[in-house]
Amino acid sequence: MVTPFRARTGFTLIELLVVIAIIAILAAILFPVFSQAKTAAKKTVDLSNLRQLGTVFLLYGNDNDDQFPLVSFPSPGSTWPLRCQPYAKSWDIFRSPGDQSGLWPASGTQPPQLDTPPEDPRWKNRWTSYLISAYLSGLYAGPDGSQGSFANQSSISSPSQVIDLALAQDSLPPRDHFMPFYWGQPSEQLNPFLQNMTFDSALDITRELKLKAFADGGNYAYVDGHAKFGRWNQLWWRDIPNGVFSGNFDPRNVGRRG
Numbered sequence: 001m002v003t004p005f006r007a008r009t010g011f012t013l014i015e016l017l018v019v020i021a022i023i024a025i026l027a028a029i030l031f032p033v034f035s036q037a038k039t040a041a042k043k044t045v046d047l048s049n050l051r052q053l054g055t056v057f058l059l060y061g062n063d064n065d066d067q068f069p070l071v072s073f074p075s076p077g078s079t080w081p082l083r084c085q086p087y088a089k090s091w092d093i094f095r096s097p098g099d100q101s102g103l104w105p106a107s108g109t110q111p112p113q114l115d116t117p118p119e120d121p122r123w124k125n126r127w128t129s130y131l132i133s134a135y136l137s138g139l140y141a142g143p144d145g146s147q148g149s150f151a152n153q154s155s156i157s158s159p160s161q162v163i164d165l166a167l168a169q170d171s172l173p174p175r176d177h178f179m180p181f182y183w184g185q186p187s188e189q190l191n192p193f194l195q196n197m198t199f200d201s202a203l204d205i206t207r208e209l210k211l212k213a214f215a216d217g218g219n220y221a222y223v224d225g226h227a228k229f230g231r232w233n234q235l236w237w238r239d240i241p242n243g244v245f246s247g248n249f250d251p252r253n254v255g256r257r258g
Contacts, residue, residue, distance in 0.1 A: 042097035043214040043229070046167070049093040050219050050227035053130060053165055056087040058225050061153040068136040068151055068164070071177040072123075077114045079176045080137070081128045096129035098213035101170040124174060130165045131178040131208065135251050136223070140181060150251040159223035163235065163248045166220050167210045178208040180249040184238050188246075205232060220248070 060069050060083070069080035081094050088094070091111060095104070105111075105125040112122045134140060136156075138148040149155070156162050166178060181188045183199045183206055195201075198208050205211060211218055217231040235248045247253060 039214055043219065046096045046098050046214070047219045047227055047229070049096060050130065050165055050221040051225070052093050053084075053088070054221040054225035054227055056084050057164065057221075057223075058153070059087045060084055066152045066154050068132070068138070068153060071132060071134065071137045071139065072175060073139065073177070076112070076118050076123045077116060079127070080132055081176060082112070082114055091127070094128040094130065096167055096213070098167060098210065098218070099126075099129035099170065101126055101129075101168070101172075103174055126168075126174040128176055129167055130221075131168050131176060133162075133164050133166075133249060133251075134177045134179045135181065135249075136164055137177055139177065139179070153223065156223045156251050158253055160226065161248055161253050162223045162251050163220045164223050165227075167213050167218050169208055169210045172208060178206070180206070180236075180246045183236070183246055183249075206236075222248075223251075 057068065061067060069083045070078040072079035081088075081091075085091075103126040105122065105127075109122065109125070111127055112120055116122065135150050138151040140149055140151075141147045142149045153159070168175075168178075179194065179198050182191060182194045182197075185195075185199075185201045187195050187199065198206060200207050209218070211232045213219075214229070217229055219227055220230050220235070221227040230248070237247045
């Protein structure tokens with residue numbers, strides 16, 4: 001008597017283990033690819049934001065005697081994101097997809113206005129991912145005592161080489177500017193409290209900016225309106241004897257030396 005053929009209806013344990021191993025290998029290959037694609041997409045959006053804000057600064061200067069916008073010190077209402085709203089017409093470009101700070105306001109919270117009192121709790125929230133260089137915003141006082149030496153956009157001799165906007169460190173308390181003249185040991189301006197707050201002398205990096213928001217670098221906007229990706233060691237260096245303290249973050253930048 002011939003036994004009828006019966007089709008097999010299941011997998012053996014060995015076959016199941018092989019399938020699981022193949023899936024695990026494919027996942028290990030594809031997950032980094034997906035992660036890189038997600039990072040690249042965020043980097044592109046961030047770069048677009050900075051380009052738009054670079055254009056906003058140029059438009060602001062055209063209407064305001066060639067000036068860069070002001071910052072929140074000493075008056076919160078003077079902060080540049082508010083001053084630039086007529087040109088930006090949206091708050092969306094002020095928030096970077098690379099910003100992981102938990103200091104943003106709750107969804108639906110209305111931003112403060114120019115005349116909002118300083119004691120209003122909304123000023124304790126983060127309203128911009130991007131910080132303007134204090135060299136350019138009128139806060140800088142040169143060695144000769146001149147205040148706001150680089151506040152005019154046309155005063156920058158190499159606008160395509162000088163950074164005016166950069167992404168804030170996630171843990172940075174809410175503010176709208178960074179202060180590169182306090183970076184380094186020694187720094188151009190001496191103030192132990194501000195030097196320690198803005199610069200990590202052990203690692204030789206700033207505490208103010210998110211230097212590796214996208215892989216090993218970040219995006220930066222320049223005075224002439226363009227934006228591009230850069231790495232910290234390409235953008236900042238010290239050449240104190242020649243008066244160039246911080247590379248592309250210094251409005252006196254005349255190219256890399258040393």
